[in-house]
Amino acid sequence: MNEIQKDELMKALHDCMEACNRCFDECLKEDDVKMMEACIRIDRECADVCSFTEQAVSRDSPFLDEYLKTCVVVCKACADECGQHDHDHCQHCADMCKKCADVCERFIA
Amino acid sequence: MNEIQKDELMKALHDCMEACNRCFDECLKEDDVKMMEACIRIDRECADVCSFTEQAVSRDSPFLDEYLKTCVVVCKACADECGQHDHDHCQHCADMCKKCADVCERFIA
Amino acid sequence: MNEIQKDELMKALHDCMEACNRCFDECLKEDDVKMMEACIRIDRECADVCSFTEQAVSRDSPFLDEYLKTCVVVCKACADECGQHDHDHCQHCADMCKKCADVCERFIA
Amino acid sequence: MNEIQKDELMKALHDCMEACNRCFDECLKEDDVKMMEACIRIDRECADVCSFTEQAVSRDSPFLDEYLKTCVVVCKACADECGQHDHDHCQHCADMCKKCADVCERFIA
Numbered sequence: 493m494n495e496i497q498k499d500e501l502m503k504a505l506h507d508c509m510e511a512c513n514r515c516f517d518e519c520l521k522e523d524d525v526k527m528m529e530a531c532i533r534i535d536r537e538c539a540d541v542c543s544f545t546e547q548a549v550s551r552d553s554p555f556l557d558e559y560l561k562t563c564v565v566v567c568k569a570c571a572d573e574c575g576q577h578d579h580d581h582c583q584h585c586a587d588m589c590k591k592c593a594d595v596c597e598r599f600i601a
Numbered sequence: 602m603n604e605i606q607k608d609e610l611m612k613a614l615h616d617c618m619e620a621c622n623r624c625f626d627e628c629l630k631e632d633d634v635k636m637m638e639a640c641i642r643i644d645r646e647c648a649d650v651c652s653f654t655e656q657a658v659s660r661d662s663p664f665l666d667e668y669l670k671t672c673v674v675v676c677k678a679c680a681d682e683c684g685q686h687d688h689d690h691c692q693h694c695a696d697m698c699k700k701c702a703d704v705c706e707r708f709i710a
Numbered sequence: 711m712n713e714i715q716k717d718e719l720m721k722a723l724h725d726c727m728e729a730c731n732r733c734f735d736e737c738l739k740e741d742d743v744k745m746m747e748a749c750i751r752i753d754r755e756c757a758d759v760c761s762f763t764e765q766a767v768s769r770d771s772p773f774l775d776e777y778l779k780t781c782v783v784v785c786k787a788c789a790d791e792c793g794q795h796d797h798d799h800c801q802h803c804a805d806m807c808k809k810c811a812d813v814c815e816r817f818i819a
Numbered sequence: 820m821n822e823i824q825k826d827e828l829m830k831a832l833h834d835c836m837e838a839c840n841r842c843f844d845e846c847l848k849e850d851d852v853k854m855m856e857a858c859i860r861i862d863r864e865c866a867d868v869c870s871f872t873e874q875a876v877s878r879d880s881p882f883l884d885e886y887l888k889t890c891v892v893v894c895k896a897c898a899d900e901c902g903q904h905d906h907d908h909c910q911h912c913a914d915m916c917k918k919c920a921d922v923c924e925r926f927i928a
Contacts, residue, residue, distance in 0.1 A: 520638050520641060520642065521638075523635070525634050525635050525638065526632070526634050526635070529629050529630070529634065532629060532641070533629060536645060
């Protein structure tokens, strides 16, 4: 993976983490917070996995394939959950998660 | 700090992280989840800070004092918030946070 | 997974993280530090993966199987590397990594 | 802090983390790795602190001031250590650490 590819991958992971944390924050402010329970849980999970993987990319981890595979699983699950809700932050988060999963899949060796 | 002291400190941090994550999980299952918003947020924050600090202790970080001071601030804030709710998981979490803050304070050089 | 099993799993992950961080620390103090390059790298990697997974166990993550599978891969690689060096800290680290990999494997659903 | 400011802060933290992890990686490849011992240790520490803080910014943590203060301390220490070595990766890391410390200081409330 060259530097441009690493930057692309880290940007996708960062943007996904940011969207997940925003969605987590906004979901907790919603009136129908009970309906957002699953969304809040998976937002946190996905943000943590993306943050971990972002740092792993920056240190050229030899286990990047393992981390990326996990990232794809969690990002897709988060996109599925968030995609069911009409809130803008959920729809944006679903988009970022799908994009991140796509980019991660492309970089799995 | 000797090995016994390190173990005591890591145990307090671990137990606090565990109590915070359990409280996070249980708060999201409550019917009155809207009332638990602040609790859910600070539970996540405190779990992350304790987890970070637990690993910093295990690697004898030269910045342990800084991390412990932050840990005390976050644990006390979490204890204050959780202590306001009657749920068993909140009361248990408040106890673990207070204990963790005490242990951390004792080990600040 | 019941509470006793969770504690067993978190203990194995914690002990492995601790052994990896100690090995990282001690390897950097060795005179033959150049020979320890691979060991230093994988110690850090394994400590980070175990720390992440320890917290995931405490929050009953639905993605625990994915994390545990990754943990097994990294712990086994760390055990292989550390097992090649005669230093006590390397041998101890290899033992803890093997044990952690065994415990993780047992809990993969 | 508005979105533009958050992006500026997260970028500084990300760039610093990346420079620290690159420096960690390159230091371990150097022939004079024994001389790089302190640099390797603080690179890891600083990368972890920046990564943690980057995520804290993205979730609008109420404890951001505490994290930023710690970040300033660790970034300055890393800049001091790396600045003593002539390797390009050390000089680049020192620059990124100084810049990150400056940006963090500006955002402490």
